Amino acid sequence: MTPDKIAHIQTLAAEITDLSRTLKGSSEQFMVDSLPYLKKSEELVTLVQSPAEHATSLIIKTMETAVIRTLLSLNVLQTIPTTGFISLQCLAEATETQASLLERLLRVVTRTGFLIHENGAYHHTNTSLAYAGPLGALFTPCYDEGIRALIRLPEYLSVKEKEEAKNSRYSPFTWNEGQEGKTTFEILSNMPIRTEGIHTLAMNVQHLRPYTGFFDYAKLISEDRERPVFVDVGGGNGHVIKEVLQAFPQIRPEQCILEDRAETLELARTMGLLPAGVKLLEHDYLTRQPVLNAKAYHLRAVAYNLGDAELVQLLKQIVPVMGPDSKVLIAENILFDDNGTAFSTVSDMIMLCIGGKERTERNFREVLEEAGLMVDGIHRSPGLEYGIVEASLKMS
């Protein structure tokens, strides 16, 4: 190791020690406080690791990812008691899994420190306990709808054109599912648990995708009480309309419309999140928008599911029904031009698999321009990549 490298390691180690003094105990706080600390620690590990050690740890991490997903599907993590221990035999019996298979899987995650194995029994760490609960509900769709196809990307690209998916019907995801020709959501419509997983994920990333606080929805209010105000295109289970109406009670529910596929509307009805009065409308967003002259057509976590050509197609279905003061509001990550955050990078890889993409401000401007729209404003949520791109009809 060169003296320069050793000096760099020592500097980083000192910076990490300094940063560790700013860490606070409470779990919510800890997440935010620990980010710079984690970043420096990762930098230090990368610097100290040999290339071979890097490869070994990468392989273990990849295997750990698959093993954690497997342990969740076998109900193993959920069966380990929240406090106390469980023996291999009891775990095998409770989950109806062969003990020797389980032992080998568990070896991977005890090796990484995810779970503890002591005195012949297993117990949770804080991390594994979180996966047994709500974190597992976020991790599972990322794995199922993204990582599974991403792992096969080299194989996919060896048999396909070496380019981004042309549309959401022919993507690494549809190929991996053996269902090319159908969109991701058409495929998932026969798998209620996986569909629900996606909606749970969408609802549980509010710290990265806040509903409000960066766009003044009150400016959409119309004097005309009959005019549609807020059309949530691909609006999901209704959680977005619910939150927007809660923050802006001046908007009348009767002037809001939730548009989505039939099975998602059914989910919205079952979940009962929508305030009374909100209309539900089955609609395929790649066909002509049925609601005329709304104040706003809102697309949250929809644009990133689509490649540029399909997004232009979707927007072109809205443009002809817009009034002169109608807005298109695209709520998405708006990527910073330098290295993206971990969240948007992960999300972009998942979107790459399903034929969509995360976009920079320039990408949004290009797509909107092609659809006949112009950008009126970029409203970023403070400190986040996430925000709303506000657009209206291009002046001719």
Ligand SMILES: C[S@@+](CC[C@H](N)C(=O)[O-])C[C@H]1O[C@@H](n2cnc3c(N)ncnc32)[C@H](O)[C@@H]1O
């Ligand atoms: C990632 S979810 C986002 C849902 C919601 N906007 C949110 O922010 O949570 C994408 C939504 O698009 C809907 N969707 C997919 N294909 C569609 C289509 N062709 N027409 C209308 N909605 C569609 C899905 O059912 C799903 O609700």
